[in-house]
Amino acid sequence: MTETLGLLVFEDENDVPKFTEDFNFTISREGYLTRDNEPIVCSCCNLVLKPKNLGAILPGSEVFYCADETCLADYVSEYLEK
Amino acid sequence: MYRQPLAKLVRTFGLGKLLHQYEPEIEEKIKSGISDKEFISLINILPLDFKGEVENHLKDLMTTRDKMGVIRADMLLALHSLVSRLKNNEEMLKDFKLVLKSDHYKALLLSTTIVNFEDNGLMDEARRMKKKLESRFRPFGNKIYNWHRSDYIKGYFYPYLLYSKAVWEKSYPERFRRYWRDHLGFFPDSIWIGPEMTEKEIHDEITLRLKRGRPKVFIFGRGSLTNMALKASQNYIDAKPLGKNLKKDSYWADLGDSSSVMITLLVTKPIRDQKKKSKKRKSKK
Ligand SMILES: [Zn+2]
Numbered sequence: 411m412t413e414t415l416g417l418l419v420f421e422d423e424n425d426v427p428k429f430t431e432d433f434n435f436t437i438s439r440e441g442y443l444t445r446d447n448e449p450i451v452c453s454c455c456n457l458v459l460k461p462k463n464l465g466a467i468l469p470g471s472e473v474f475y476c477a478d479e480t481c482l483a484d485y486v487s488e489y490l491e492k
Numbered sequence: 493m494y495r496q497p498l499a500k501l502v503r504t505f506g507l508g509k510l511l512h513q514y515e516p517e518i519e520e521k522i523k524s525g526i527s528d529k530e531f532i533s534l535i536n537i538l539p540l541d542f543k544g545e546v547e548n549h550l551k552d553l554m555t556t557r558d559k560m561g562v563i564r565a566d567m568l569l570a571l572h573s574l575v576s577r578l579k580n581n582e583e584m585l586k587d588f589k590l591v592l593k594s595d596h597y598k599a600l601l602l603s604t605t606i607v608n609f610e611d612n613g614l615m616d617e618a619r620r621m622k623k624k625l626e627s628r629f630r631p632f633g634n635k636i637y638n639w640h641r642s643d644y645i646k647g648y649f650y651p652y653l654l655y656s657k658a659v660w661e662k663s664y665p666e667r668f669r670r671y672w673r674d675h676l677g678f679f680p681d682s683i684w685i686g687p688e689m690t691e692k693e694i695h696d697e698i699t700l701r702l703k704r705g706r707p708k709v710f711i712f713g714r715g716s717l718t719n720m721a722l723k724a725s726q727n728y729i730d731a732k733p734l735g736k737n738l739k740k741d742s743y744w745a746d747l748g749d750s751s752s753v754m755i756t757l758l759v760t761k762p763i764r765d766q767k768k769k770s771k772k773r774k775s776k777k
Contacts, residue, residue: 483598
């Protein structure tokens with residue numbers, strides 16, 4: 411079975427504030443992505459995320475990844491294969 | 493929980509920024525006759541060419557917010573390649589996933605992507621990702637890439653995996669993992685030349701394999717290391733005592749913007765190493 415996933419493509423950190431609300435996070439004064447006052451980290455490497463190093467938010471919006479392609483392998487193997 | 497409908501996201505970015513489809517039939521349509529790189533730029537203008545279909549998908553997507561995400565533009569090529577590799581080698585990768593440690597499996601998945609980039613001439617992307625693979629999955633990432641590049645994953649490990657599954661049934665994952673781990677420590681038939689290797693180290697690696705009774709030794713060199721591979725193996729034959737028992741053969745392959753060489757050193761006369769063996773026995777006592 412194939413599943414259709416929509417991925418909006420954003421260009422760079424300047425686009426990030428445009429979708430904070432939709433994915434239910436905020437950008438703290440120190441410049442970190444936070445949810446319920448907790449910093450959001452890359453699901454794979456635990457890097458604390460800022461708009462600059464945000465790579466992807468996966469469908470469902472609970473899973474965040476940094477902008478490192480090796481972390482995307484984690485995404486593909488953990489989520490897409492199911 | 494979500495204060496805004498996802499439709500707002502689409503409005504913010506516009507249709508033009510949408511969207512990545514994993515539906516094979518659409519992907520095939522787009523991809524027929526174009527390279528991966530062009531495919532990526534086409535994703536962004538997808539709605540222009542496939543308006544009807546995309547709008548239907550959009551409706552679906554917007555009503556099920558679990559299916560919507562965002563990705564930074566420069567990650568899209570890697571994602572697409574990872575996904576398409578997975579699809580093209582689904583059965584094999586699934587089998588590996590069942591037995592390998594998670595990090596080893598991820599390194600394998602990334603390796604298939606790097607090889608895919610190289611085969612499609614996307615050499616910059618391949619180099620960048622290879623660097624990350626090496627630093628992230630040290631010390632095994634590069635080895636797994638080498639195995640993949642030299643077709644050992646498909647032609648060597650996978651047959652063994654299937655074999656172990658058939659023979660050992662329940663205990664096969666453990667046994668296969670051991671086999672994989674042993675090979676990461678020492679690959680009996682082959683040497684991949686790395687940029688940090690000296691000629692002496694290459695010679696030592698050859699000697700080690702010959703003394704263990706291997707009937708042949710393969711030496712792989714890529715890009716700037718092809719000359720090193722050729723020179724070191726020729727010097728071994730010309731100058732080393734065991735060299736006179738060997739016959740050399742070379743096979744060249746093109747790899748995107750660089751070439752690679754596989755050298756076979758074939759043992760033509762049996763090599764014995766009694767001296768060392770008896771020494772070892774003594775020291776054990
Ligand atoms: Zn990460």
